[in-house]
Amino acid sequence: MSDINSNIPEGELTSKWTKYKSSVPLVNPSNKRTIEVIIVGSGLAGASAAATLAEMGYKVKCFCFQDSPRRAHSIAAQGGINAAKNYQNDGDSVYRLFYDTIKGGDYRAREANVHRLAEVSANIIDQCVAQGVPLAREYGGLLDNRSFGGTQVQRTFYAAGQTGQQLLLGAYSALERQIGMGKVEMYTRHEMLEVVKIDGKARGIIARNLITGEIERHFGHAVVLGTGGYGNVFYLSTNAMGSNVTAAWKAHKQGAYFANPCYTQIHPTCIPVSGDHQSKLTLMSESLRNDGRIWVPKKKDDNRKASEIPEDERDYYLERRYPAFGNLVPRDVASRAAKERCDAGYGVGASKLAVYLDFKANTERYGKIEAAKAGNHNPDKETCMRLGTAVIKEKYGNLFDMYAQITGENPYETPMRIYPAVHYTMGGLWVDYNLMTSVPGLYCTGEANFSDHGANRLGASALMQGLADGYFVLPYTIGAYLSKEISVKAIPTDHPAFVEAEERAVGILNTLINIKGTKSVDHFHKRLGHIMWEKCGMARNAKGLNEAIQEIRALRAEFWSDVRVPGTADELNTELEKAGRVADFIELGELMCIDALNRNESCGGHFREEYQTEEGEALRDDENYAYVAAWEFKEGVNFELHKEELKFENIKVAQRSYK
Amino acid sequence: MSTGNMNLTLKVWRQKNNNAKGALVDYKLADISPDMSFLEMFDVLNEQLINKGEEPVVFDHDCREGICGMCSMFINGRPHGPKDLVTTCQLHMRSFKDGDTIVVEPWRAAAFPVVKDLTVDRSAFDRVIAAGGFISVNTGNAQDANNLPIPKMQADAAFEAAACIGCGACVATCKNASAMLFVSAKISQLALLPQGQPERYRRVQSMVAQMDAEGFGNCTNTGACEAECPKGISLENIARMNRDFASAKFISEETV
Numbered sequence: 001m002s003d004i005n006s007n008i009p010e011g012e013l014t015s016k017w018t019k020y021k022s023s024v025p026l027v028n029p030s031n032k033r034t035i036e037v038i039i040v041g042s043g044l045a046g047a048s049a050a051a052t053l054a055e056m057g058y059k060v061k062c063f064c065f066q067d068s069p070r071r072a073h074s075i076a077a078q079g080g081i082n083a084a085k086n087y088q089n090d091g092d093s094v095y096r097l098f099y100d101t102i103k104g105g106d107y108r109a110r111e112a113n114v115h116r117l118a119e120v121s122a123n124i125i126d127q128c129v130a131q132g133v134p135l136a137r138e139y140g141g142l143l144d145n146r147s148f149g150g151t152q153v154q155r156t157f158y159a160a161g162q163t164g165q166q167l168l169l170g171a172y173s174a175l176e177r178q179i180g181m182g183k184v185e186m187y188t189r190h191e192m193l194e195v196v197k198i199d200g201k202a203r204g205i206i207a208r209n210l211i212t213g214e215i216e217r218h219f220g221h222a223v224v225l226g227t228g229g230y231g232n233v234f235y236l237s238t239n240a241m242g243s244n245v246t247a248a249w250k251a252h253k254q255g256a257y258f259a260n261p262c263y264t265q266i267h268p269t270c271i272p273v274s275g276d277h278q279s280k281l282t283l284m285s286e287s288l289r290n291d292g293r294i295w296v297p298k299k300k301d302d303n304r305k306a307s308e309i310p311e312d313e314r315d316y317y318l319e320r321r322y323p324a325f326g327n328l329v330p331r332d333v334a335s336r337a338a339k340e341r342c343d344a345g346y347g348v349g350a351s352k353l354a355v356y357l358d359f360k361a362n363t364e365r366y367g368k369i370e371a372a373k374a375g376n377h378n379p380d381k382e383t384c385m386r387l388g389t390a391v392i393k394e395k396y397g398n399l400f401d402m403y404a405q406i407t408g409e410n411p412y413e414t415p416m417r418i419y420p421a422v423h424y425t426m427g428g429l430w431v432d433y434n435l436m437t438s439v440p441g442l443y444c445t446g447e448a449n450f451s452d453h454g455a456n457r458l459g460a461s462a463l464m465q466g467l468a469d470g471y472f473v474l475p476y477t478i479g480a481y482l483s484k485e486i487s488v489k490a491i492p493t494d495h496p497a498f499v500e501a502e503e504r505a506v507g508i509l510n511t512l513i514n515i516k517g518t519k520s521v522d523h524f525h526k527r528l529g530h531i532m533w534e535k536c537g538m539a540r541n542a543k544g545l546n547e548a549i550q551e552i553r554a555l556r557a558e559f560w561s562d563v564r565v566p567g568t569a570d571e572l573n574t575e576l577e578k579a580g581r582v583a584d585f586i587e588l589g590e591l592m593c594i595d596a597l598n599r600n601e602s603c604g605g606h607f608r609e610e611y612q613t614e615e616g617e618a619l620r621d622d623e624n625y626a627y628v629a630a631w632e633f634k635e636g637v638n639f640e641l642h643k644e645e646l647k648f649e650n651i652k653v654a655q656r657s658y659k
Numbered sequence: 660m661s662t663g664n665m666n667l668t669l670k671v672w673r674q675k676n677n678n679a680k681g682a683l684v685d686y687k688l689a690d691i692s693p694d695m696s697f698l699e700m701f702d703v704l705n706e707q708l709i710n711k712g713e714e715p716v717v718f719d720h721d722c723r724e725g726i727c728g729m730c731s732m733f734i735n736g737r738p739h740g741p742k743d744l745v746t747t748c749q750l751h752m753r754s755f756k757d758g759d760t761i762v763v764e765p766w767r768a769a770a771f772p773v774v775k776d777l778t779v780d781r782s783a784f785d786r787v788i789a790a791g792g793f794i795s796v797n798t799g800n801a802q803d804a805n806n807l808p809i810p811k812m813q814a815d816a817a818f819e820a821a822a823c824i825g826c827g828a829c830v831a832t833c834k835n836a837s838a839m840l841f842v843s844a845k846i847s848q849l850a851l852l853p854q855g856q857p858e859r860y861r862r863v864q865s866m867v868a869q870m871d872a873e874g875f876g877n878c879t880n881t882g883a884c885e886a887e888c889p890k891g892i893s894l895e896n897i898a899r900m901n902r903d904f905a906s907a908k909f910i911s912e913e914t915v
Contacts, residue, residue, distance in 0.1 A: 052798040067719060068785050070825055071727045087805060123801070130801035132794045132854045134818035141808030159818060165726055166821060173793035180789035188782065211774060240721040274694045279702055280723045402725060405749045408694075471798045520709045522702070566714045571676065572775045574717050575709065 002645040004257070004630055007432040008112040013650045014094075017116040020433075021476050025483035032057035035482055036490060038205055038220030040192045040247050042069030044164075044171055044463060045446025046226030048470025051174035054183040056475060058482075061218055062175065063187045063207055065242055065577075070172045073228060073240040074466060077164025078285035078399065080148065080156035081463040083121040088145050092153040094118045099651060101461060104150040104330050105426070105454020106604035106620065107653050108260070108628075110646065112433060113451045120472040121464055125157055127471055131170040135159050147290050148459035150330035150658070156460045161285050161399045167463055171470070190216070191577065192247045193505035195223060195254045195442060198497045202254075202442035206498070206505045210577065213570035215502055217493035221485045222441045222478060225251060226470065229425035229447040231264070233585045233592065234537070235529025237422035238270060238283040244581040245588050248429050248448050256437035257630035257642060259430035259450035261588065262596035265457055265605045266538050267423030268334035271406050271416075272354040281421040282406055284357070285399055286459040289327045291362040291392065292416070294318050294334070296346040296355050306348070306356055306415050317341055325658040332456045332605045332618070333658060335420035339538050340616065342419070349417045358415035363388035420538060424462060426453040426605060427595075430630040430644075434477035435469060438630075441481060445469035450628070455604025509569045512579045517562035521578040524559045528552065528582070528589055536593050541609040545597040552590045556637075559586060587637055594631075594639060601625045613655075622653055663692030665752060668760040669704065671716055674773055681773065683762065693753035697740060698723060698730065700752055718777040725749040725889065728824030731831070732777055733764040738828035738887050746826065746889045766827050768836035770874045781827050783873040784841060791865035792845040794854050813851055820847040822890045829884035829892075835876030840884035842870050843900035844892045850903055860907035867904055 009020040027035065035058050039050040042064040050062040064072060084097040097118040102109055125143070129135060135157050136144040145154040159166040178184040187207065194206035196217070204219040230245035231237035252258045269284045295314045302309065317337055319326045329337075338355050341347065348354050364381070367388030371379035379387075389412055393400065403411045429437050429444040431451055437444050446466040453461065535548035559582070567573040602611040602618035603625070611619045628644040667688045674681030688707070691700055698720050705715035721729040730747040734740035740750045755761065763777065771779040821844070829840035846863050849855030855862075878897055885894045 048798075055797040066721060066727075066729060067781055068825065070785070071721055071729050073722060073727070075728075076722045076724055076726050085804075123799075125804045126801035127796075127798060129804040129807065130794065130796045130854060132817075132849050132852050134814055134821050134848065134852070135804075136818075137809055137811045137814040139811050141810050141814075142805050159821075162726065162822065165824075166818070169821065173788060174796075174798075176785060176789040177793040177795065179785075180791075186785075188785075238724075240727060241723060242721050275692055277692055277695045277699045277703065279696070279699050282724050401744070402749065405725075405745055405751065406696075408751070408753060475798070520706055522706060564709060566709055566712070572717055572778065575715060 002643060004430070004438065004642050004644050005432065006110065006644055007434060008110070009433065013111060013115050016112055017119055024476055024479050027479055027483050027486060029057050031486040033059065035059065035485065036061065036220045037478070038218055038223045039063070039226060040205065040224065041072065041226035041228060041446070041448070042172070042175065043072035043074035043226060043228055043446060044168055044466030045448070045470045046072070046224070047168070047171035047175045048467050049224055049226060049445060049474050050184055051171060051178050052471055052475045053478070054178035060178070060184045061187065061220065062184055063190045063192055065189065065191045065210065067188055069175055069186065069188065070169060072168060073243050074168045074463070075165045076240065077463055078161045078283065079287035080146065080158035080163045080460040081124065081167060082148065082155050082458070082460045083125045083157060083464065084118055084155060085122050085125060087143060088154045090153045092155050096153065097121060097155065100151045101452070101458060102454065102651050103656060104458040105456055106618065106656055107454065107622070107626070107648065108263070108603050108646065109452055109454030111648060111650055116473065117452050117465060117468050120468045123472055124464060124467045128167055128170050131174060133159070133166045133170040135166070146287055147328060149286055149289065149328045149334065150325070150458040156287070158287065161287070161396055164463060167467065171467070193250065193580070194501040195251050195439070196497050196501045197254055197439065198491060198495065201440045203491055204493065204498065206501045208505070211572050213568070213573065215506060217498045217502060219491050219493055221482060221488060222443060224443040224445060224474065225429065225448050226445040227448045229428070230585070230588060231422045231425050233528065233589050234422040234532045235525050236273065236278060236281050236533070238267060238281050241280060244584070246581050246584045248444070249584040249588055251429060251437065251439065251442060253633050255439045255633070256442055256444070257430035257632055258427070258591060259628050259630045260427040260455070260595065261592045261631070262536070262599060262606050263426035263455045263604060264422060265331055265424040265426060266335045266420045268331055268338055268420050269357060269418045270421035270423070271403065272349060272351060272419040282402065283421070283423060284403060284416060284418060286331065288357060288396060288399065291395070292327065292357040292359050293361055294327055294338070294355055294357055296341045296348060300345040306358070315346070322658045329658045330456055330458060332607070335538060336607060338420055354417035354419045356415040357418045359392055359411070360415070363392050366391040424457055426450065426455060426457055430628065434480055435474050436481065443474060443478060445474055455606055508580065508583070509576065512563065512565050512576060512583070513569055515561065515563050515565070517564045519562055520564060521575055521582050524555065524563060525578070525582045525585070527555055528586055531555070532589050532592070536589070536596055539607050539609050540596050542597060545593045548593045549590055549597070552586060552593065556586045556590070559583065590637065591631060591639055595629055598629060598641065599625055618656070620655070663690060663695070663752070665691040665693060665755070665757045667691055667755070670760065670762045671777070672764045673716065673776055676775055677772055691752055693751065695752045696723065696748055697732070697734070697750040697752065698748050716777065717775045720748060723748040726824060728826040731766050731779065731826055731828070733766060733831055735762050738766065738831040739889050744889055744891055746824070766831035768830045768875070770836060770838070771827060771830060783875070784825050784827065784838070786873060787838070787842055787866055787869045788845065790869035791858070791862040794849060795858060807853060809853060817848045817851040820844045820851065820892065820896055823892050824890055826889065828887050828889060830875065832883045832887040833876065834881065834883070835879060837878045837884070838870050838873070838875035839878040839897045839900065840888060840892055840894070842866050843896035846900045846903065847896040850899060859903065860910055863900060863903040864907050
């Protein structure tokens with residue numbers, strides 16, 4: 001059934017990567033010095049690739065839209081990074097990490113890619129520690145671990161609630177080291193607006209200097225996009241305000257297939273929306289589910305305060321429905337369960353769109369342990385709570401502070417109120433085993449590609465994938481392509497392909513400026529977000545998706561005739577930047593709905609109401625949908641479906657159960 | 660649930676570009692909710708300006724959860740506003756009163772030139788890191804992570820220094836526009852860890868030299884940086900940096 005080739009090497013799953021790695025053609029050091037690689041994005045996937053390729057000797061140019069590579073949104077990842085180290089001696093292994101990830105992804109990821117990810121996971125931790133990343137340690141001086149959803153081992157490494165920050169600063173320092181040595185040319189406050197293709201191969205980009213508005217042409221023998229996810233298509237998400245799909249979308253329009261766009265991760269534990277002014281949503285790390293118990297009142301429309309609801313009138317619905325995994329079920333399962341309770345009328349807080357995340361039981365338990373350590377074997381409740389609060393504070397202090405800051409409530413005293421929010425996108429540009437898109441010479445890494453998480457990503461796996469791609473996969477696999485490019489001299493940027501690509505980019509900027517309509521960019525973005533959340537969000541159905549497609553088309557027409565972008569294109573113009581991004585989100589939104597409508601099954605983050613078990617769990621259709629949906633862009637915003645069949649040779653495909 | 664009832668007067672620094680002359684401009688805002696973040700209040704202002712056909716205020720911001728370090732407003736004479744230990748994006752309007760006048764300016768330091776309105780150029784920080792704020796280990800050169808036990812206290816201290824978000828509030832608040840809190844936080848993180856030892860004295864010399872070259876001022880122990888740091892980075896780091904810098908002159912065979 002496949003009509004696209006994923007280039008997965010032959011051989012046993014467990015030795016595929018090692019064998020392939022040893023046989024990938026090499027580029028000799030003197031040739032590397034003349035080969036130029038463009039990296040767009042400076043998050044975990046971009047910065048790690050830029051640093052590593054420069055260390056290897058390639059000439060690297062790296063681009064980011066922020067004022068410094070250190071600001072990329074990887075920085076906001078809180079909870080942790082998985083690795084199959086088995087330091088806790090709890091039976092973890094490469095196979096288990098592989099198995100958990102495939103199962104967690106609801107059997108919609110490629111076996112070969114996921115196994116490779118599990119294999120290199122341990123190297124990532126080694127590399128980061130060597131860079132001076134201060135991961136959490138135990139008193140013996142060894143690294144500490146905690147649990148994340150969808151697993152029964154402790155394989156998550158962390159740095160308080162700031163793991164992403166610390167890992168990114170590690171990659172950033174490696175990148176800055178190469179910048180200092182002149183081996184990477186860094187372009188901050190630059191946005192990529194086009195991919196340049198010559199004879200079918202990616203040969204460079206068009207970028208806009210966001211300060212001066214100047215349009216620049218940059219040549220590269222290969223181009224790598226590590227530009228992150230597209231969750232902001234929903235307007236409200238846990239992404240940074242600037243996170244966007246533009247680089248990936250422009251690549252898509254130049255022939256790179258977009259895979260599984262409908263697979264969106266709605267994270268179960270976010271701070272609920274407080275009003276129409278809301279500009280973004282804030283995640284409360286999944287790690288909190290290690291020690292927080294999720295509940296709602298047993299009685300509908302119970303308006304009592306949490307503290308006034310006695311224990312036997314609380315419904316710990318995750319523990320009730322999923323006794324084996326309890327509060328640590330995967331994100332998609334936890335989110336849907338919260339939505340189910342709230343839709344049924346059991347939600348809490350003013351909006352009734354929230355559930356409680358309660359730390360009291362575990363605070364008391366920790367307090368008891370601490371008291372015992374100090375020789376007090378019969379502590380009173382107050383002592384337990386005092387000592388336990390100190391433990392909780394050490395583990396999650398920054399998260400609790402953030403919660404208090406945003407809501408004005410003290411989570412040490414009252415349970416947190418949480419609700420699901422858009423967090424991560426498993427879909428992205430289609431890539432083969434080498435991380436190359438369907439455009440030769442154009443690569444895609446990290447969240448921007450589709451490859452490793454199937455229909456649902458497990459917690460603490462995004463950081464793992466970003467760094468795996470950038471440090472340990474792409475630097476090898478790109479050799480397979482670049483080794484054939486050694487005779488290609490740098491192509492001058494007055495080549496007609498550069499001129500034409502620049503004209504396309506400038507044309508769009510001028511059109512946006514000249515519409516001079518009546519409504520702001522944010523106005524359109526909010527309306528798009530509303531359509532997407534209501535009709536292509538946590539639950540979808542054919543009727544809603546068909547409506548959404550029509551509504552988005554109408555919105556696109558309205559946008560292009562009525563958006564107002566003040567200022568000019570030859571200056572720092574943040575409205576112009578946003579307008580270009582929202583224009584791309586509108587087109588992507590339509591494709592997401594088309595993909596969701598095409599996939600007549602429920603799997604992971606894609607829940608079609610028509611396809612569920614009697615107990616309300618996702619019902620897959622392996623016979624007809626065990627494929628990657630890779631969409632090709634066609635003239636006039638149309639899309640053609642290509643299928644990559646998913647073969648499971650090492651794992652028995654089953655209905656996912658966390659009971 | 661969202662509409663509030665706060666009325667505010669804003670005095671906002673407007674400056675077309677680095678060469679233009681800037682000035683404070685007055686804006687009136689009505690119906691602000693106390694649950695809004697400070698930046699969401701600016702979103703309301705900008706929407707209002709766009710609807711009137713004016714140019715919105717340009718300000719740096721990205722994650723809006725207090726960790727990327729991009730937001731950078733000088734509010735009523737304090738970087739990140741009146742609350743301790745928060746960034747501008749985590750400051751909420753409940754920290755202000757109905758009828759307040761709020762003055763908002765960009766970071767001001769010779770090493771952080773204004774780009775436009777409230778946006779400044781902080782690339783000097785990147786260049787200081789590029790001068791030595793790293794451990795020289797290429798990808799693939801690492802041993803097993805647990806081969807190097809690090810006492811918890813030491814690892815925790817390194818982590819506390821590493822919590823710096825590079826926002827530049829320390830520079831903005833310092834009367835000398837000194838970057839010593841920022842620079843010393845990175846130096847301390849790496850000096851506290853065994854991995855950082857081989858380059859310890861070389862690092863401190865290179866980073867301090869770059870810091871000086873960028874035009875940041877010296878430290879006169881006022882302590883405003885520590886008081887205003889949204890991440891609570893401690894002055895002890897500056898002491899450690901000074902100690903290492905002095906030691907480097909005696910201990911290190913290399914002069915950088």
